Amino acid sequence: xxxxxxxxxxxxxxxxxxxxxxxxxxxxxxxxxxxxxxxxxxxxxxxxxxxxxxxxxxxxxxxxxxxxxxxxxxxxxxxxxxxxxxxxxxxxxxxxxxxxxxxxxxxxxxxxxxxxxxxxxxxxxxxxxxxxxxxxxxxxxxxxxxxxxxxxxxxxxxxxxxxxxxxxxxxxxxxxxxxxxxxxxxxxxxxxxxxxxxxxxxxxxxxxxxxxxxxxxxxxxxxxxxxxxxxxxxx
Numbered sequence: 001x002x003x004x005x006x007x008x009x010x011x012x013x014x015x016x017x018x019x020x021x022x023x024x025x026x027x028x029x030x031x032x033x034x035x036x037x038x039x040x041x042x043x044x045x046x047x048x049x050x051x052x053x054x055x056x057x058x059x060x061x062x063x064x065x066x067x068x069x070x071x072x073x074x075x076x077x078x079x080x081x082x083x084x085x086x087x088x089x090x091x092x093x094x095x096x097x098x099x100x101x102x103x104x105x106x107x108x109x110x111x112x113x114x115x116x117x118x119x120x121x122x123x124x125x126x127x128x129x130x131x132x133x134x135x136x137x138x139x140x141x142x143x144x145x146x147x148x149x150x151x152x153x154x155x156x157x158x159x160x161x162x163x164x165x166x167x168x169x170x171x172x173x174x175x176x177x178x179x180x181x182x183x184x185x186x187x188x189x190x191x192x193x194x195x196x197x198x199x200x201x202x203x204x205x206x207x208x209x210x211x212x213x214x215x216x217x218x219x220x221x222x223x224x225x226x227x228x229x230x231x232x233x234x235x
Contacts, residue, residue, distance in 0.1 A: 022093050022122075023062060025037060025062060026063070026064060028064075028088070028090065029064065030084075030085065030180045030181070032064075033064075033066065033078070033080060033084065033085065034060075034063070034064030034065070035060045035064050035066065035085060035088050035090070036060060036061075036062055036063065036064040036090070037060060037061075037062055037090060037091050037093060037122060038059070038060045038064075038088045038089060038090045038091060039057065039058075039059055039060075039088065039089045039091060039149065039169075039172065039173050039177070040057065040058045040059070040060060040066055040080065040085045040087070040088045040173075041055045041056065041057050041085070041086060041087040041088070041173045041177055042055055042056050042080060042082050042083050042084065042085055042086045042087075043055045043056075043082070043083075043086060043187065043188045043191075044056050044082055045082065047140075048188065048191070048192070049191040049192055049194075049195050050192070050195065050211060050214055050215070051214065051215045051218055052188060052189055052192040053170075053174060053215075054170075054218065055086075055188075056068065056080075056081060056082045056145050057145050057146055057149050057169065057170070057173060058076075058080055058081075058145065058149070059126060059148075059149045059152050061122070061123050061126055062121075062122050062123055065077060065078040066078060066079075066080045066085070067126055067130060067148075068080060068081055068145050068148070069133050069136075069138065069144065069145045069147065069148035070138075070145070071138045072136070072137040072138045073134050073135060073136065073137070074134070074138075075130045075133050075134060075148070077130075083187075084180075084184075085180055085184075086179065086180060086184035086185075086187065086188050087173055087177035087178060087179055087180065087184065087188075088177060088178060088180065089172065089173055089176050089177045089178065091158065093122055095158055095159050095160070096122065096125075096156040096157060096158055097109075097113060097118070097156065097157035097160075098118070098119065098120050098121065099113070099114075099118055100120065107157040107160050107162075108160065109157060109162050112162065113157050113162060116154060116155065116162065117155050118155070118157075119155055119156070122156070125152055125155040125156045126152055128155055129148060129151045129152045129155055132151065133147075133148050133151070136235060141221065141225075141233075142225070142232065142233050142234070142235065143233075143234075143235035144166070144235075146165075146166040146169045146170055147165075147166060147233075147235035149164075149169050150164040150165050150166060150168075150169050151164075151235075153169065165226050165233075166222055166226055166233065167222055167223060167226045167227070170222075196208070196211065199211065
């Protein structure tokens with residue numbers, strides 16, 4: 001009986017070490033576009049000029065290389081689409097679930113997480129999502145870069161959640177992301193300010209109403225498609 005208890009304690013301790021010992025990460029290096037274990041964001045041409053809260057996102061490996069779903073059947077590696085990173089958020093690997101065995105889940109989902117696809121490391125999860133999206137068609141409104149990051153988060157069970165989607169991924173980087181530098185802020189908002197000023201000068205206040213309606217329609221589409229009519233946005 002004592003041997004059994006001792007074994008269980010040792011096994012639990014060993015499992016915990018496997019789950020919580022990680023390779024140390026390098027420093028974030030914006031000049032070389034290295035953002036270890038980060039969620040990254042950059043503005044989109046034209047779209048972000050009209051709705052600056054919308055942009056392109058990617059997720060980074062432990063070595064800092066950026067992965068982003070950039071087109072149908074294509075995941076970009078270490079060459080972020082649409083320009084340099086403007087905002088980033090370093091993620092905590094301690095908030096992920098890396099079960100060494102089927103019974104070793106630290107999250108509450110267990111079987112559901114196993115069925116969805118578990119991984120032993122951060123990079124394994126990203127690699128699995130990458131292979132999955134290499135067989136997906138890109139669509140700005142239904143299956144895009146946010147879908148790819150959400151899939152990675154769900155495989156990681158990041159934050160103890162398997163409910164990641166386009167909307168909460170966008171909200172995470174929007175409200176918690178850090179700007180790389182002041183130039184990143186400028187290139188993210190200057191085009192929008194220029195378009196806004198030109199529109200008001202040339203068209204007047206109806207342009208402002210149209211721009212607000214455009215943003216509202218986009219936001220409504222993603223909210224309704226994600227939470228009310230899930231079949232509209234499935235990737």
